[in-house]
Amino acid sequence: xxxxxxxxxxxxxxxxxxxxxxxxxxxxxxxxxxxxxxxxxxxxxxxxxxxxxxxxxxxxxxxxxxxxxxxxxxxxxxxxxxxxxxxxxxxxxxxxxxxxxx
Amino acid sequence: xxxxxxxxxxxxxxxxxxxxxxxxxxxxxxxxxxxxxxxxxxxxxxxxxxxxxxxxxxxxxxxxxxxxxxxxxxxxxxxxxxxxxxxxxxxxxxxxxxxxxxxxxxxxxxxxxxxxxxxxxxxxxxxxxxxxxxxxxxxxxxxxxxxxxxxxxxxxxxxxxxxxxxxxxxxxxxxxxxxxxxxxxxxxxxxxxxxxxxxxxxxxxxxxxxxxxxxxxxxxxxxxxxxxxxxxxxxxxxxxxxxxxxxxxxxxxxxxxxxxxxxxxxxxxxxxxxxxxxxxxxxxxxxxxxxxxxxxxxxxxxxxxxxxxxxxxxxxxxxxxxxxxxxxxxxxxx
Numbered sequence: 001x002x003x004x005x006x007x008x009x010x011x012x013x014x015x016x017x018x019x020x021x022x023x024x025x026x027x028x029x030x031x032x033x034x035x036x037x038x039x040x041x042x043x044x045x046x047x048x049x050x051x052x053x054x055x056x057x058x059x060x061x062x063x064x065x066x067x068x069x070x071x072x073x074x075x076x077x078x079x080x081x082x083x084x085x086x087x088x089x090x091x092x093x094x095x096x097x098x099x100x101x102x
Numbered sequence: 103x104x105x106x107x108x109x110x111x112x113x114x115x116x117x118x119x120x121x122x123x124x125x126x127x128x129x130x131x132x133x134x135x136x137x138x139x140x141x142x143x144x145x146x147x148x149x150x151x152x153x154x155x156x157x158x159x160x161x162x163x164x165x166x167x168x169x170x171x172x173x174x175x176x177x178x179x180x181x182x183x184x185x186x187x188x189x190x191x192x193x194x195x196x197x198x199x200x201x202x203x204x205x206x207x208x209x210x211x212x213x214x215x216x217x218x219x220x221x222x223x224x225x226x227x228x229x230x231x232x233x234x235x236x237x238x239x240x241x242x243x244x245x246x247x248x249x250x251x252x253x254x255x256x257x258x259x260x261x262x263x264x265x266x267x268x269x270x271x272x273x274x275x276x277x278x279x280x281x282x283x284x285x286x287x288x289x290x291x292x293x294x295x296x297x298x299x300x301x302x303x304x305x306x307x308x309x310x311x312x313x314x315x316x317x318x319x320x321x322x323x324x325x326x327x328x329x330x331x332x333x334x335x336x337x338x339x340x341x342x343x344x345x346x347x348x349x350x351x352x353x354x355x356x357x358x359x360x361x362x363x364x365x366x367x368x369x370x371x372x373x374x375x376x377x378x379x380x381x382x383x384x385x386x387x388x389x390x391x392x393x394x395x396x397x398x399x400x401x402x403x404x405x406x407x408x409x410x411x412x413x414x415x416x417x418x419x420x421x422x423x424x425x426x427x428x429x430x431x432x433x434x435x436x
Contacts, residue, residue: 028229029136029392035337035384050337051383052230053284065283066228 002034005085010074012083013038013058015045019078020058021085022047023071027063028054033071061089103369105408111373112401116148118379119398125391128160132175135164139187140395142195147402147418151195158195161188162207169214173229182227185214186238193245194420212246212254215239216261223264231281233272234291237299240265244302245420247309259308266310269299277318278326289334292322293343297350302421304354313355320351324364331367338381341368342396349407353415358407369404372397 002024003010009024011034024033031051038058039046045058055064061073072088119141124130126141138161145154165171170180171188189211196204218225219239227235243262246254272295273279279295280288296319303309304316323344327333334340345368352361376382380389381397406415416422 030390032383032387048286050334051339052290053281053286055283 002032010085011036011047012076013045013047015058019076019083020045021074021076022056022058022061023073023088025071026051026054026056027069027071028052028066103366103373103404105405107373108369108401108405112148112398112405115380115394115398115401116144119144119394122391126395127157128164128175129156135171135173135175135184135188137392137395138175139184139191140392140399142191144395144398144402146191146195146198147399151198154195155199155201158192158199158201158204161192162203165207165210168217169210169212170218180214181229182215182218182225182235183230183238185211186242189215190238190242190245190420193242193249197249208246208250209254211242212257215242216257219261219265223261223266223268225265231284231291233269233279233281234284234294236265236268237295240269241298241302244299244306247306248302248421248423263308263310266299266303266312269295270310270312270315273315273318277322279319287334288322289326289337290340290343292319293333293340293347296320296323297343297347297419301351301354302419305416305421306423316351316355317357320348320355320357320361323348323351324361327364327368331364331369331371332375333368336375336385338372338375338383338385338393339396341372342381342393342400345369345372345400346403349403349415350419353407353412365404365407369400372400 001012003012010021011024013020015038022033026033026049029051031049033047033049035050036047039048041064046055046064047058048055054066056071057064059073061071063069074088075086077084126133126137128138142157145151145157164175166180168180170185172179173181173184189208192204193208224232224236225239226232240262243258246258247262278288278292280286281291285291296316300312301316303312332341333344345365348361348365352358375385376397377389380394382388383390383393403415403418406418413422
């Protein structure tokens with residue numbers, strides 16, 4: 001699902017009970033990653049951009065189809081009072097989008 | 103779809119498109135070049151190229167010394183996919199504008215692609231799969247072969263045929279084209295390749311035999327349409343690609359009757375799943391200007407597809423030698 005946290009688009013996934021959160025837009029042509037399909041690459045979950053197929057490892061945000069590209073990935077914590085995101089990995093500048101989703 | 107409804111939508115969406123001119127025009131500042139090329143295609147198919155010379159001259163100013171263009175107007179490195187789209191818009195617009203500077207720019211663009219082609223006929227672009235990338239220079243060269251000078255045709259003929267051969271060899275037995283890295287589902291790749299590269303050879307002298315490949319491609323596209331009329335799980339971009347491909351291929355193969363139902367269903371889905379102004383990437387999302395250009399282009403091509411003149415829709419791809427019409431009045435009047 002797509003959510004907005006502190007003004008930033010984030011794509012949140014529940015893969016077999018484990019939550020992953022990455023930046024919401026593909027760096028290629030801004031495809032909405034929340035609309036993409038989750039695939040398994042060498043056993044690890046990855047999200048494929050629905051526009052032109054760029055593939056991102058959900059755990060790290062690393063792009064598997066274009067070396068050097070990537071999206072921020074967020075540590076996710078599920079608590080009784082909601083799902084919380086930590087500060088993103090893979091992003092060197094900009095405000096932290098940490099916050100509660102719901 | 104009712105043609106009056108299509109004409110009304112074209113009118114209102116074109117008004118929106120012109121209102122946001124600063125967001126896509128190089129005359130207003132740096133731009134995303136894919137968006138610029140999409141916008142110039144709208145201008146062309148709206149019959150407005152003749153009054154838009156500054157837009158095309160601005161495009162020439164962003165061309166690099168090697169003849170290519172960058173993904174962004176200020177980017178120094180040329181990229182094949184977007185360069186082909188830009189070259190294509192220039193050669194097509196120049197059938198109306200007949201400008202010497204544009205002609206020179208088209209020649210530079212041709213040189214770029216002749217220099218960049220790999221031994222096996224393909225072109226590469228780090229942001230796209232090889233099949234999709236190659237389809238764009240082949241598309242540009244299709245139009246060079248249809249509309250270019252004899253000198254241009256002689257320059258590209260061999261390269262064009264090698265590129266087309268690379269694409270034909272990449273077709274799967276089931277009729278689709280797949281890119282295992284970028285497009286495993288094959289929907290967008292198949293829709294791009296069959297309309298942009300392969301089918302043109304049916305109307306261009308010196309083309310390769312492509313009819314069986316096109317028939318298989320059309321069958322594949324129609325078989326992958328979802329029940330609601332869309333393709334690729336309500337993907338607006340891919341639905342528009344598949345619809346345009348079906349419009350062109352069905353007309354050129356004389357298979358309109360077989361395609362009429364799927365086309366009408368697709369058009370209904372496209373006009374139902376738009377925003378009050380423009381089209382999104384997926385239903386319910388915000389408007390994307392590039393998708394809006396695609397939406398307008400689909401409506402204009404659909405109008406042409408409804409024409410009695412079977413070449414009218416083919417002219418919207420630039421595959422018919424001679425003067426283009428691109429007169430909306432003609433298209434809307436039938």
